[in-house]
Amino acid sequence: xxxxxxxxxxxxxxxxxxxxxxxxxxxxxxxxxxxxxxxxxxxxxxxxxxxxxxxxxxxxxxxxxxxxxxxxxxxxxxxxxxxxxxxxxxxxxxxxxxxxxxxxxxxxxxxxxxxxxxxxxxxxxxxxxxxxxxxxxxxxxxxxxxxxxxxxxxxxxxxxxxxxxxxxxxxxxxxxxxxxxxxxxxxxxxxxxxxxxxxxxxxxxxxxxxxxxxxxxxxxxxxxxxxxxxxxxxxxxxxxxxxxxxxxxxxxxxxxxxxxxxxxxxxxxxxxxxxxxxxxxxxxxxxxxxxxxxxxxxxxxxxxxxxxxxxxxxxxxxxxxxxxxxxxxxxxxxxxx
Amino acid sequence: xxxxxxxxxxxxxxxxxxxxxxxxxxxxxxxxxxxxxxxxxxxxxxxxxxxxxxxxxxxxxxxxxxxxxxxxxxxxxxxxxxxxxxxxxxxxxxxxxxxxxxxxxxxxxxxxxxxxxxxx
Amino acid sequence: xxxxxxxxxxxxxxxxxxxxxxxxxxxxxxxxxxxxxxxxxxxxxxxxxxxxxxxxxxxxxxxxxxxxxxxxxxxxxxxxxxxxxxxxxxxxxxxxxxxxxxxxxxxxxxxxxxxxxxxxxxxxxxxxxxxxxxxxxxxxxxxxxxxxxxx
Numbered sequence: 001x002x003x004x005x006x007x008x009x010x011x012x013x014x015x016x017x018x019x020x021x022x023x024x025x026x027x028x029x030x031x032x033x034x035x036x037x038x039x040x041x042x043x044x045x046x047x048x049x050x051x052x053x054x055x056x057x058x059x060x061x062x063x064x065x066x067x068x069x070x071x072x073x074x075x076x077x078x079x080x081x082x083x084x085x086x087x088x089x090x091x092x093x094x095x096x097x098x099x100x101x102x103x104x105x106x107x108x109x110x111x112x113x114x115x116x117x118x119x120x121x122x123x124x125x126x127x128x129x130x131x132x133x134x135x136x137x138x139x140x141x142x143x144x145x146x147x148x149x150x151x152x153x154x155x156x157x158x159x160x161x162x163x164x165x166x167x168x169x170x171x172x173x174x175x176x177x178x179x180x181x182x183x184x185x186x187x188x189x190x191x192x193x194x195x196x197x198x199x200x201x202x203x204x205x206x207x208x209x210x211x212x213x214x215x216x217x218x219x220x221x222x223x224x225x226x227x228x229x230x231x232x233x234x235x236x237x238x239x240x241x242x243x244x245x246x247x248x249x250x251x252x253x254x255x256x257x258x259x260x261x262x263x264x265x266x267x268x269x270x271x272x273x274x275x276x277x278x279x280x281x282x283x284x285x286x287x288x289x290x291x292x293x294x295x296x297x298x299x300x301x302x303x304x305x306x307x308x309x310x311x312x313x314x315x316x317x318x319x320x321x322x323x324x325x326x327x328x329x330x331x332x333x334x335x336x337x
Numbered sequence: 338x339x340x341x342x343x344x345x346x347x348x349x350x351x352x353x354x355x356x357x358x359x360x361x362x363x364x365x366x367x368x369x370x371x372x373x374x375x376x377x378x379x380x381x382x383x384x385x386x387x388x389x390x391x392x393x394x395x396x397x398x399x400x401x402x403x404x405x406x407x408x409x410x411x412x413x414x415x416x417x418x419x420x421x422x423x424x425x426x427x428x429x430x431x432x433x434x435x436x437x438x439x440x441x442x443x444x445x446x447x448x449x450x451x452x453x454x455x456x457x
Numbered sequence: 458x459x460x461x462x463x464x465x466x467x468x469x470x471x472x473x474x475x476x477x478x479x480x481x482x483x484x485x486x487x488x489x490x491x492x493x494x495x496x497x498x499x500x501x502x503x504x505x506x507x508x509x510x511x512x513x514x515x516x517x518x519x520x521x522x523x524x525x526x527x528x529x530x531x532x533x534x535x536x537x538x539x540x541x542x543x544x545x546x547x548x549x550x551x552x553x554x555x556x557x558x559x560x561x562x563x564x565x566x567x568x569x570x571x572x573x574x575x576x577x578x579x580x581x582x583x584x585x586x587x588x589x590x591x592x593x594x595x596x597x598x599x600x601x602x603x604x605x606x607x608x
Contacts, residue, residue, distance in 0.1 A: 047564070048564045049564070143561050147557070147578070148557040148558050148560065148561030148562075148578075149534075149557070149561060150528045150529070150531060150533065150534055150553070150556070150557035150560055150561065151534065151553060151554060151557040151558070151561075151578065152528075152533045152534045152535075152536060152537025152538070152544050152545065152550065152553050152557075153534075153537060153545070154479075154537055154538055154540075154541040154542075154545075155538065156472075156474060157472040158471055158472065192460050192463045192464070192467075193460040193463075193464065194464075194467070199471065202467045202470075202471055206463060237470070237471055237472065240470055241466070241467060241470050241471075244466065244470060245466075
């Protein structure tokens with residue numbers, strides 16, 4: 001059984017990355033210095049939250065392209081997604097970019113699912129240049145999934161803060177010296193019966209664990225093969241549970257484990273368990289992790305983006321929270337076979 | 338005279354503590370908690386216990402949302418006393434109109450004046 | 458892993474609700490809001506033609522006005538994060554629910570956005586308040602008719 005595993009023998013490279021973030025992230029995120037562009041205004045000086053959301057992604061793509069000195073017309077496909085209903089911010093971005101586009105919904109795991117899909121397009125020789133990525137905007141997501149922004153509701157220690165950020169990468173044929181995608185694992189939907197939308201970390205942790213085990217078994221790897229195994233947005237609570245699950249599954253050393261959500265706001269307690277949102281994993285993977293891969297600080301990294309596939313309707317109707325995790329392995333400058 | 342300030346603080350605080358217990362121990366959402374308290378206030382007035390509480394605690398009993406249930410029931414009962422069963426429906430908002438109309442008016446004014454912010 | 462076993466593990470590892478801290482904060486916040494209400498009532502009794510009983514109407518309206526300002530300036534959610542039910546249970550919390558929904562949905566226009574969503578959080582309080590008042594008053598009226606209780 002394949003169990004979701006994929007191997008890329010052409011080793012597509014990530015030629016450049018662009019990350020944009022909102023004003024709060026600029027002030028509070030420990031990764032702020034690594035973001036390419038930050039905004040003074042949470043709506044990027046546009047009238048609505050969703051307009052600002054689109055702008056974040058548009059700018060992230062343009063930054064990634066300008067770093068690789070590529071023209072928009074040269075890009076074959078644009079693969080992205082977000083959390084707003086019907087992903088309208090991504091749709092508007094795709095309209096402005098005029099690149100052939102497929103919207104992908106994997107909730108906060110879209111950063112990796114879009115890279116996997118993009119790498120497959122290159123692997124199949126159907127594209128030279130792909131832009132993949134994902135984004136989220138705090139205001140737009142909170143008002144849709146939870147309460148109006150100004151509504152006072154006491155958030156517990158397990159709640160997470162949706163980030164305002166977008167990340168995009170330019171994927172192309174293997175180029176020596178650039179981080180390249182060697183293999184990946186598409187996750188299964190895991191539902192452990194968790195129902196609290198203010199505790200998504202513990203709903204997503206089993207999905208992350210399931211994908212990690214499939215990846216290790218399917219590709220014959222151990223956790224020591226990686227300089228880092230970084231999850232998307234489990235938050236401090238989910239990350240703690242994820243490590244406990246790993247221990248139980250016979251992976252005692254979790255020293256190289258990281259979680260983008262927990263680290264994002266530097267464990268500031270006003271953000272409760274940390275960051276979440278599809279922009280969270282994208283922003284950290286495509287700034288900090290990508291940077292470390294380019295600099296040779298990491299030789300091999302496993303990115304596991306996690307997503308909670310719920311809607312306000314599903315949990316109000318009493319459904320539990322189905323979760324997904326996708327993994328992608330990136331190495332520093334591996335040459336194609 | 339001073340004592341009403343002490344009792345309003347304590348009674349108001351205690352009603353809020355009940356709300357906190359419903360949320361933290363009873364695991365109710367804020368909306369379920371508030372609905373429970375409103376219904377409680379309404380029942381307490383039906384058995385005639387809420388008015389003495391207002392005499393004792395003043396704003397400590399009229400500011401919490403329980404007072405909304407109490408006032409609705411009180412208006413309905415006052416009209417029912419005069420007009421019989423029909424009064425139950427017609428008298429309901431006699432006492433509470435100020436809360437609802439203030440919320441509607443200030444809600445619209447608030448929307449005209451402000452925009453939401455995603456600050457911590 | 459089975460769901461039950463996971464639920465057990467999850468409960469063990471997840472942080473507990475700091476119940477005592479939350480209760481103390483709810484008490485102080487709620488008490489303070491009611492105390493402010495008491496002072497506002499005093500103001501209406503002293504300077505206007507209100508009695509102790511009728512002063513609660515303008516007091517409630519004033520509290521909702523204050524709540525609108527705090528909500529609009531982004532402060533009410535901070536009070537709520539600290540005080541929990543202490544900020545949600547007083548009438549100011551009701552005001553916050555109405556005003557925050559109205560502000561949030563301004564982008565969809567004043568008719569469909571503000572008008573259509575203003576009561577999306579507070580509406581259930583009105584519904585259950587009105588319906589329980591109806592049931593309670595109905596029962597009491599019938600009981601009085603049969604001479605079981607008196608007004």
